[in-house]
Amino acid sequence: MNTKxxxxxxxxxxxxxxxxIDAADFKQYIFxxxxxxxxxxxxxxxxxxxLEESxxxxxxxxxxxNHRFQIPKGCHWDDVRKKTTNVGLALHKALRGIEKANPETLHDVFGDAQWTNKKRMTDEKMLDLIExxxxxxxxxxxxxxxxMGEAYEYLISKFADDSGHTAAEFYTNRTVxxxxxxxxxxxxxxxxYDPTCGSGGILLNSALHLKEQGKEYRTLKLYGQELNLITSAIARINMFMHNVDEFLIVQGxxxxxxxxLENDELKKFDVIMANPPYSVKRWNQAKFSNDPFGRNIWGTPPQGNADYAxxxxxxxxxxxxxxxxxxxWPHGVLYRDAELEMRKKMIEADLVDAVIGLGPxxxxxxxxxxxxxxxRMQKDKKRRNKIIFINASEEIARVTAYSYLDxxxxxxxxxxxxxFKNIEGFAKVVSTNEVLTEQNGNLTISRYVPKSTADKFDIDTELSNYVEKSNDSIHAVSEFNTYITSNPELALFRKIIKGREDWKRYKFKDLVNNLNKSESKPLDKGLERYVGLE
Structure with a gap:
């Protein structure tokens, strides 16, 4: 079977x-x-x-x-497939049985989907899915x-497309x-290490990076932590599907x-890549201000934004x-005043190697x-006490609603x-001293790499454009409100909706027959009742 x-x-x-069920919940069942x-x-x-060997x-x-994973008696796929009633219960028992038989590798790997909730998933639908x-x-x-790994990643991306705003919780653009x-x-x-690993794509790409270069990827040690139980399970399955065993992904x-941890302290890693949830407001700021792991090396971020935590x-x-x-990160980490002192300390320690602006x-x-x-903790000699700013905001491709880097x-x-060289209109190497003294620790890329003279930011022009667009938006909203309050068909629709308790239930086949016999433009013919679809 090929990938497609x-x-x-x-x-x-x-x-x-x-x-x-809601599209955002598909992954709870399908994975x-x-x-x-x-x-x-x-x-x-x-x-x-x-059997052949023995x-x-x-x-x-x-x-x-002889087996990578243990499957206890009665917990095999074929055992569940034989069931015709209480299928969800049988599936639940099988999955938990497998988790218990493989405590070091598969604990909680199947998540917490409501397999036994027949209101959400009937036996008939469960059997359809299994078949x-x-x-x-x-x-x-x-x-x-x-x-198998490519197909699993494909599913992750499709679920990201389907699940709206929740996608960012488990999926990072793979070209980035x-x-x-x-x-x-x-x-x-x-x-x-990825401290907010989502579905594990960033970690996996490290192994694939070595594999593409013909280097030994199986000795790479992958670590991740993920807040969401289901998402952390998806990440672990992602590793198994790609035949990666050297990993540790925990939920929390x-x-x-x-x-x-290592010896009750934070474990240290060679590489960390992450796409943390941005501007988190609900976090334990008080605990972080007295962090037992000493992570508040530059100070305590504001309660309304945990980015610098x-x-x-x-x-x-x-x-x-x-x-x-x-x-x-979003660009706010580069310039917000509330984090100025923390940002300065990061720059003073010569930790910032590059700031790269990407497109929308x-x-x-x-x-x-x-x-x-x-x-970087230890920069190469030519990069010490310097930062390269790269303005790549125009380097972007777009297909329908999907943006990516080719x-x-x-x-x-x-x-x-x-x-690490200057490229007019694209990249500039700047000393950390200049960033701290002339720009007061502001890392905004356009301060160092303006697109062109014509594109420089003009406050008066921008404010004028903003006011004009705001007025247009206010006018459009006003027109829309007038339309929905005065339109007679919408008024009739609201009247019908209010009387939902008087609606009748129809079998679908009867509804289809009724529709086939229905009048065109029934309102114009004075009919008070007619069949419609909710």
């Missing part, structure tokens, strides 16, 4: 759920079922191989040593790890991730309770010699422009970062 065929079939599962089918088919594959020794074929997955053989022989990985350049044997609040956690988690980080819409389902803040954009930005 598998992707199309897997996405077909979403169509079974469409209308039953666990997909993984359950995969490990069951692989277990069967391993069992057959062990001359049909049934006991030997079931030995734990849909049953049509494909997900053994490694039929679907190799690279194809590629640029981030090229900048940090993880090497075999190094450790890579990184700021309130960092869990990846995440940034300080990242710096505190870097290895003092090899550590480097790149974080995707690269934050998933958000139109704002973003930037990459690159830090290979040309990525290579241009990376080359500018690596070469």
């Amino acid at each position: 065929q598998l992707e199309a079939h897997l996405w077909g599962a979403a169509n079974i759920l469409r209308g039953l 666990p079922l997909l993984f359950f089918k995969r490990i069951s088919d692989v277990w069967d594959e391993e069992y057959k191989l062990a 001359g049909n020794d049934l006991d030997y074929a079931e030995f734990a040593e 849909h997955f049953n049509k494909i053989d997900l053994s490694v022989a039929n679907v190799p790890h690279d194809i 991730v590629k640029l981030m990985t090229m900048i940090t350049d993880p090497q075999p044997g190094e450790s890579v 609040d990184t700021l309130d309770n960092p869990q990846i 995440f940034q300080q956690h990242i710096i505190s988690s870097l290895d003092s010699k090899t550590g480097r980080s790149v974080v995707l 819409n690269l934050f998933y389902n958000a139109t704002m422009e973003s930037c990459l803040l690159v830090c 290979e040309t954009h990525i290579n241009k930005i990376f080359s500018a970062y690596k070469d």
